[in-house]
Amino acid sequence: MLDLLSSSGPEAALVFKTALPIGIGLASAAFLTIKAVTRGTPSIDKSIPTTSLRHGETTHDAEYEENPDLFVLRCEEQYGAVFNCYLRNRLYTVISEPLVREVFMTDDLSVAEAVDELSGLHAQTMSITKSRRDFSDPAFHAMVRDNITPNLPLFTPKIVECILAVIERDLGCPQNRKLIEHPLLMFQDAITSAMAAVFMGDEAAKDRKILHSFIHCTEDLARIINPNARNNRWHALLNKLKYTVTSPLRKHVQVLVDFATPIIQERRRQEAEALEKGIEYKRPLDIMQGILDNFDKYGVLDLEDVCGHLIVLVLGAVHSTSDGSTYLCYYLAAFPECIEPLYQEQIEVLDQICKEREEQRQSKLVCGDGLSVEDFTGTNLDPRNDRDLSSLAVKRMVKMDSFVREYLRFRSERVELAHMAKNDVVFSNGMIIHKGGKVLINLRSVHHNPETQGDDPTEFRPWRFVGKGKAATKVSTDFLPFGMGKHACPGRFLAIQEIKTIGALMVSRYSKIEMQDSSKRMKALLSRIGDPVPTGLYFTGRCTGLNATKSSS
Numbered sequence: 001m002l003d004l005l006s007s008s009g010p011e012a013a014l015v016f017k018t019a020l021p022i023g024i025g026l027a028s029a030a031f032l033t034i035k036a037v038t039r040g041t042p043s044i045d046k047s048i049p050t051t052s053l054r055h056g057e058t059t060h061d062a063e064y065e066e067n068p069d070l071f072v073l074r075c076e077e078q079y080g081a082v083f084n085c086y087l088r089n090r091l092y093t094v095i096s097e098p099l100v101r102e103v104f105m106t107d108d109l110s111v112a113e114a115v116d117e118l119s120g121l122h123a124q125t126m127s128i129t130k131s132r133r134d135f136s137d138p139a140f141h142a143m144v145r146d147n148i149t150p151n152l153p154l155f156t157p158k159i160v161e162c163i164l165a166v167i168e169r170d171l172g173c174p175q176n177r178k179l180i181e182h183p184l185l186m187f188q189d190a191i192t193s194a195m196a197a198v199f200m201g202d203e204a205a206k207d208r209k210i211l212h213s214f215i216h217c218t219e220d221l222a223r224i225i226n227p228n229a230r231n232n233r234w235h236a237l238l239n240k241l242k243y244t245v246t247s248p249l250r251k252h253v254q255v256l257v258d259f260a261t262p263i264i265q266e267r268r269r270q271e272a273e274a275l276e277k278g279i280e281y282k283r284p285l286d287i288m289q290g291i292l293d294n295f296d297k298y299g300v301l302d303l304e305d306v307c308g309h310l311i312v313l314v315l316g317a318v319h320s321t322s323d324g325s326t327y328l329c330y331y332l333a334a335f336p337e338c339i340e341p342l343y344q345e346q347i348e349v350l351d352q353i354c355k356e357r358e359e360q361r362q363s364k365l366v367c368g369d370g371l372s373v374e375d376f377t378g379t380n381l382d383p384r385n386d387r388d389l390s391s392l393a394v395k396r397m398v399k400m401d402s403f404v405r406e407y408l409r410f411r412s413e414r415v416e417l418a419h420m421a422k423n424d425v426v427f428s429n430g431m432i433i434h435k436g437g438k439v440l441i442n443l444r445s446v447h448h449n450p451e452t453q454g455d456d457p458t459e460f461r462p463w464r465f466v467g468k469g470k471a472a473t474k475v476s477t478d479f480l481p482f483g484m485g486k487h488a489c490p491g492r493f494l495a496i497q498e499i500k501t502i503g504a505l506m507v508s509r510y511s512k513i514e515m516q517d518s519s520k521r522m523k524a525l526l527s528r529i530g531d532p533v534p535t536g537l538y539f540t541g542r543c544t545g546l547n548a549t550k551s552s553s
């Protein structure tokens with residue numbers, strides 16, 4: 001069994017805990033500065049054309065920002081599928097279809113390394129994990145893959161309950177329209193509470209300090225990944241120094257440790273008691289427990305280390321999913337004609353599930369499993385749960401799924417998903433990306449490709465993917481919001497489940513969602529993750545719809 005708080009650990013962790021503050025900090029600062037200043041520029045494959053600059057400009061940033069589609073189209077027409085350009089203070093090779101797949105299938109091209117180079121991310125994750133993991137460590141992927149995805153059906157009632165509580169608190173069901181000026185804050189609260197329940201158990205979802213830490217460590221990350229800040233050449237270096245010397249995130253780890261210690265002690269007491277009495281111990285269902293139960297598999301050192309890993313996962317999970325849920329509502333506001341079909345779909349799905357559950361109860365009764373329907377109370381066929389927003393119900397909402405996939409496709413940045421070469425990489429067309437070189441994916445060539453997306457790829461078509469076998473979680477070379485290949489986001493199943501749940505709750509509770517300032521419509525639809533929310537949202541309650549879905553509590 002893992003010690004809750006051990007004093008053992010790798011040397012680096014010990015040093016970190018004790019003598020670190022001044023001496024090591026200054027030494028690291030000096031080391032990082034020298035490294036940054038002396039780092040050589042990677043050599044460039046001369047066969048790759050470099051995009052011409054507009055008169056008087058030294059980078060392509062302004063031209064890209066003015067109209068990303070026009071800029072990328074110009075480059076494609078002039079240079080073909082591969083071209084170099086100067087964006088965000090760096091030289092990137094932009095890679096378009098049909099070469100995109102090769103980027104994701106090559107181990108030597110890494111998203112984590114590129115994000116680190118832009119923002120100093122590794123120093124941040126190493127500063128809070130006692131086992132000194134950087135974000136590219138496969139343990140993070142495994143923790144999500146093993147502990148979240150297989151348990152999604154069991155997590156769903158908790159998720160619905162947490163989200164619903166925040167929506168009730170902030171919105172209720174207004175007869176007249178109600179303005180939410182900063183929808184991101186409301187959805188952030190809802191997602192944070194759901195994530196806290198999934199990560200650390202039901203008590204965590206109600207603990208103010210935990211929720212505060214989940215939100216504030218995430219805000220820290222938003223500042224770090226901030227696309228505007230990363231234009232600053234010193235941004236990554238300053239972050240590296242900050243997280244090597246002081247690590248502002250340590251305080252959040254401590255909040256998690258203080259909360260988790262008595263909870264884990266109590267769980268262990270109950271487990272020992274169950275063992276003594278010879279009865280089965282029902283293991284709590286949350287990621288923290290999953291990691292503790294398999295500490296040797298994940299290589300964690302103690303509870304403090306587990307909490308550090310949880311904070312790293314929170315950094316990847318909370319802001320991205322809160323942003324995704326918020327923008328789903330902006331799309332519902334921009335395409336109001338979709339609300340009724342989505343609501344009707346939900347009613348039909350729930351009616352069908354009710355019917356199937358009743359049939360299952362009746363066939364059990366015929367076989368002698370119980371005398372009447374009341375005998376199913378408290379079982380998984382409890383009639384009170386027939387209209388729950390279960391994971392099965394959410395899965396069957398194919399229009400909602402298509403709507404979500406379509407808005408993720410439509411909103412996607414035109415060039416994004418930077419990768420950095422860990423070694424020289426040779427592509428099938430013969431071009432070389434040298435070690436240290438950086439590539440960006442031409443997502444326009446992926447997400448606006450008529451061959452893979454169908455008609456009008458530049459239009460928002462909400463039902464584009466209905467009946468096409470392309471779920472919002474399905475990554476491939478035609479859909480890259482979650483990346484692809486062996487590093488494809490393992491949290492996408494949870495993220496999509498939460499986003500669809502919010503969508504389902506919205507259309508069943510509100511008949512109308514409108515933008516406060518309709519002149520900001522396009523800006524809202526194409527705003528990037530981390531951008532300030534451009535306008536508020538009005539919600540008008542659907543007074544008859546509240547019974548269509550309810551959470552199982």
Ligand code: HEM
Nearest residue numbers: 111140141316317320321324481482483484487489491495
């Ligand atoms: C809408 C929400 C989300 C988006 C858009 C998103 C997007 C991404 C992207 C683009 C990557 C990089 C993929 C690559 O390297 O090819 C990634 C990686 C990752 N994501 Fe997510 N993500 C989301 C939610 C989540 C959630 C909820 C979790 C955890 C519960 C999570 C955990 C991770 C982890 C651990 C990785 C690293 C995977 C690896 O390197 O093997 N993400 N995500």
